[in-house]
Amino acid sequence: DQQVKQNSPSLSVQEGRISILNCDYTNSMFDYFLWYKKYPAEGPTFLISISSIKDKNEDGRFTVFLNKSAKHLSLHIVPSQPGDSAVYFCAASAKTNAGKSTFGDGTTLTVKP
Amino acid sequence: DADVTQTPRNRITKTGKRIMLECSQTKGHDRMYWYRQDPGLGLRLIYYSFDVKDINKGEISDGYSVSRQAQAKFSLSLESAIPNQTALYFCATSDSMTGRRETDTQYFGPGTRLTVL
Numbered sequence: 001d002q003q004v005k006q007n008s009p010s011l012s013v014q015e016g017r018i019s020i021l022n023c024d025y026t027n028s029m030f031d032y033f034l035w036y037k038k039y040p041a042e043g044p045t046f047l048i049s050i051s052s053i054k055d056k057n058e059d060g061r062f063t064v065f066l067n068k069s070a071k072h073l074s075l076h077i078v079p080s081q082p083g084d085s086a087v088y089f090c091a092a093s094a095k096t097n098a099g100k101s102t103f104g105d106g107t108t109l110t111v112k113p
Numbered sequence: 114d115a116d117v118t119q120t121p122r123n124r125i126t127k128t129g130k131r132i133m134l135e136c137s138q139t140k141g142h143d144r145m146y147w148y149r150q151d152p153g154l155g156l157r158l159i160y161y162s163f164d165v166k167d168i169n170k171g172e173i174s175d176g177y178s179v180s181r182q183a184q185a186k187f188s189l190s191l192e193s194a195i196p197n198q199t200a201l202y203f204c205a206t207s208d209s210m211t212g213r214r215e216t217d218t219q220y221f222g223p224g225t226r227l228t229v230l
Contacts, residue, residue, distance in 0.1 A: 009153065032217050043117070043203050043221030044156070089155060093217040099144055099163060099207060101217060103155040 003027045004092050006104035014112055019077040021107050023090030026071065030092040034101065035064060035075050038087040047088070048075070080111045116140045119204050119222040127230050132191040134225050136204030145187040146205040146219065147171075147179060149198075156203065162187055163209065194229040201226055 005024045013019045023033075031052040036044035050057040050064045050073065057064050063076045077084055090104040117138045126132050136145065144163050148156040148171075158171030160179040168179060176198060178190045191198055205219040 004155075006155075034218060036221075041223070043205075043223050044219075045221070046218045049218065098217060099209060100158070100161065101219065103148075103157075105153065105155040 001026065002105075003030075004090055004102045004104040006088075006090055006107050008107050009105070010108045010110070012110045012112065013080050015082055016079045019075075019080045019084065019109055019111065021075040021077075021088050021090075021109065023073050023075075023104055024071060025073075025092050027092070027094065027102075028071070029094040029096060030102075031095050032093045033064070033066060033073050034091045034093075035062075036089045036091060036103075037084075038089065038106070044089055077109075080109075082111045082113050085109055085111050117204060117206055117220055117222040119202075119225050121225060122223065123226045125228045125230065126194055128195055130194050130229075132194050132227065134189045134202055134204075134227070136187045136189070136222055138185050138204075138206045138220075138222075140206055140208070140220060141184075142206035142208040142220070143184060144207045144209055145181065146207075147177075147187070147189045148203045148205065149173065149200040150203065150224075151200050159189065159202075191227075191229075194227075196229045199227060199229045 034049040035047040037047045038044040048062050066073045087106045089106045091101040093101045120135045146161045147159040162181045202225045204222040207219045
């Protein structure tokens, strides 16, 4: 049973528009969520996170929204830039299992100039 | 200099060979992890270690073993490589010392691309 799901394998947007990447989870014990970005031939790098006590966290062009009742989170990138083209992984962790994260399969974002 | 390094970056080997992948970090973190990534799939945890004397199996540990030689070094071994172990392998670290949930943030090495023929 996959506990963290990213149902869209790929997303293509025009430069300057909004990119919305989605992530769903099934484990109600998850209380901390992270997004990582991965470029080809590199390891994933941390992008932004959110605790379950919040419903929104913003960092520059990146905003993560959390809907606990729906067990859904989304990453918004505004405005999208060609350099944002990468694979984005959603990850979740539980306080009872701190230090371990469960990752989604990733969404490949392509931002077209 | 990179904080988390992995060697080798690429390796091609044959079925049945023993392979060791090495990971070193200069971040001073106590926690280290090994993941594998297959095409179109996410990161699956192989083993993790929360300190030098602590080794734990992840979700896909069969066919793998690890050694935590020091706080800064964590190696992954394939005792007898098989073709379905062909994948991208990542080492990661995190820091438990702050006592906050931000410690769940992991820092990844650049990866090792392993091909087993």
